[in-house]
Structures are given as C-alpha cells and as structure tokens.
Amino acid sequence: MRDYKFRGKRIDNGEWVYGDLMTGKNPSITWWKPVGEQSYEIDCADVDPETVGQVFDFGDKEENELYPGDIIKTVHTRASENASSDDPFSNTATGYEEYEKVGLIEYHRGYTFGPRLRWKKGHMMIPNTSTLWRMKAVKLGNRWDNPDLLEG
Template identity: 40%
Template sequence: MRDSKFRGKKINYGEWIYGVPVFDGDKAWIVKRIGDNFSADEVHPESVGQYTGLKDKNGEEIYGGHLVARVRSVRTGTTRRRVGRTYNEYAVTSEILVVGEVRFGTPEKYPMDGAVSWYVYTDQSTSYPSYFWGDGKASDKPYHATNNLSEFLDPKCSYEIVGSIHDNPELLQPQGGSQE
C-alpha cells in the first residue's frame, strides 16, 4: 500500500509544504507532525495536490498540479503509396515536446471510458492529412484529422517535472501553435 502524501502552497510565503490537508469551507491547511507536536499552515486550497505514486526521470515525486514534459512520437502527417490498383496510407511521425498538467479524474479525451485515473492534460494537438477509404479506394482529397495529446500518466514514460500550474501557468501556453 502506498502512502497518501499531499502538498500545498503556503499563503504567507508561497513555499510548498507537505503533510495532510484539512479543508474548512473555502480555507485549507496542511498539517504536519513534528515529533509529538502538530503544525498547521494555511495554504491556497486550489494548490493542494496528492502524490501520484510516481517519480519523474530525476527521482522527484510527481503531485497533482505539477507540469510535466516528455518527448512523444506522434502522427503529424500521412503519405500514400500505390500498391497495385489501390493506395496504402502510412503514418508520418515526428517527435515533439509535450507539456501538460497532472490531474486526477476522467480525461476529456476519453469520456466514454469513464476511467478515473491520473492523467496529463494538455491543449496541444496535432493535425494531419488523411484519406477516406471507400470500396477499397482512397479519396484524392485529404481531410484533416486532429489528435489531442492528453494521455494517462504512464509509469513507463520518462516524464520530467518542469513546474507547477500554480507557479508556471505560462508553460501551458502553446509554443508556436499546434503541429500542422
């Protein structure tokens, strides 16, 4: 069984503290034990995040609200090759840096799954041409498929903590837009 750990950002000093959260209305505190005594510090309620049970590639614990980054190989295009009397469509992939916020819940990308889990939310997406198939023939005119890059938090992936949604929201702003 893993430990339930939490953190929150102190109201007075803006530093991150770790312990057990206590909520009362619109206020929150992080309580920590020091020997036989307890200490409670008021924190911004929206900053309280739970430990995911995973660490980033540098050994740092990943909490809800962290911003993580990883390089992903994603589909960014399509190529067609004629094979006999038909065409085959092949994916063109590129490696891009994806930055997202660690959240808990059901990702908007997978609403029908109903799965509740840790995931990485991002507005980043790729758009690429694809071709409709009908009666074994490919269309001559491509349509643009779009793929949002949000994903479930995968323990096999090499994430790196790059900040916090509370300290660095600008890191979620698109860097030059989506890959098109």
C-alpha cells in the same frame, strides 16, 4: 502501500508545504518539523484550496514526486515520410524523429477516474509509472508558480 502525502500553497506566505491534509473551514496541511537532534513537533498552516493535491503513485524519470497541477515535458516519436522499418512498432529505425510536448497532470473525474496528462491538443490517462518513463517525462514546475510553461 499508498502514500497519503498532500501538498498545498500556504495562504500567509505562498510557500509550498507537504504533509497530511486537515479539512475544516479552511484546508490545512500538517507536518513534522525538526526542533532538535531527535525531536519533532507538529506544525500546521492554512493553504489555498485550489492548490491542494495528493501525491500520485508514480514520479517522473528523475524520480520527482508528481501532484495534480504539475507541468511535465514528455518526449514522443513520430515517423517521417521516409520512415522504413520491418517492425511497425520500432521507433529507432531510419526516418523516425523525436519531438517534445509540455502538459499538465491532473486528476480526472469523468467517464474514467485517475491521473491524466493533458496537452494543448488532446490528453491521455496515465495507467502506471512505465507510461511516463517511456515518454521520458520530466517535471518542469506547476501551474501556479509557472503558468507561462503552458503557453505557446
């Protein structure tokens, strides 16, 4: 079942909050806050609209939730000049090496809709969880708290 959990960065103190999205003059996130051993009350905070995002249906290899604006590291394989293998799709044969890329996850609204991983050069749509797991994806941070991760 689809999870309708949202996150946003509070305007008043810059903390991240997670819960349900309420729209109005300013977007707000509401959540259940424990106030006793088995009792809760609803809390609410205005959030920066730029930071609001809905959790994706997949996580990284460490099972961290991923939201639009998250920065992840992925591992890829490329063949060197001396690669040799009877299997052209093998990445474990002699001459293949791994390299890392850092990219931004976003929700793409263009000729296709859905989650997209964007690197400095290029991008790819993310059709399912196994795509990120095969790339050994790990969440590093997000573009608001860690913009330096996208540099270089």
